Amino acid sequence: MRIETLVDAEAVARAGASLTAEEARAAVAARGRFVVAFSGGRTPWQMLRALADEDMPWPAVYVVQVDERVALDGDPDRNLTHLRDSLLAHSPLRPEQVHAMPVESPDLEAASSRYALALRELAGTPAVLDLVHLGLGPDGHTASLVPGDRVLDVTATDVATTGVYQGRRRMTLTFPVLNRARRIVWLVTGRDKAEMLARLSNADASIPAGRVEQDRAVALADREAAARLADDRDRDSTGRADPRSLLA
Secondary structure, eight states: OEEEEESSHHHHHHHHHHHHHHHHHHHHHHHSOEEEEEOOSHHHHHHHHHHTTSOOOGGGEEEEESEEESOOTTOTTOHHHHHHHHTGGGSSOOGGGEEOOOTTOSOHHHHHHHHHHHHHHHHTTTTOOSEEEEOOOTTSOBTTBOTTOGGGGOOSOSEEEOOOBTTBOEEEEOHHHHTTOSOEEEEEOSGGGHHHHHHHHTTOTTSGGGGSOOTTEEEEEETTTTTTSSOOTTOOTTSOOOGGGGGO
């Protein structure tokens, strides 16, 4: 996994948007569409707002969710709420191009199966997503793959539900579909992520994030999150990495 250290969270968001746009153009040129999975979080929402200003092939973009809290539509806890506010409100992406996890269903297991089917319809069988954006929790979780949850052992389906974590059940992509993705981009900001980013960089499988394959992964981190890494690689004199170098 390549790790790029940038000056701050804003720079991470801008680099993530630039990389996403480049991946989108390449995917559409090669396969006619771009299927991208977004996570929630403050820096990802900044990135989505920045993405609205990028040269994106919007008519061929299809957005899916990495994970979602079980809550009503419009709830501020929902990642979808912020995705709408950060991306749909500022770009020509149409609502029907965003495929929301059906967490309002009374039968979450059946709903997870339906979402897995939707992924196959969008991205083939088995589903191969063009790009997955992941975050990293201070406890080493990513997506809603949290320490100690039974979802960590799911191998037969691409979408599953979790137990209660921080007051909510979740629906999440599982390791199999994450590990088939053509590209994974980690957005990691804040001093509270420093220990886990160091462990992720060493592919520490004792944390959930460390079980995500790294051969097609790039991590964009701010200086605080990268504080425990051996060095700050690939920074120019301004403290900002050239996103084009991330694809090398």
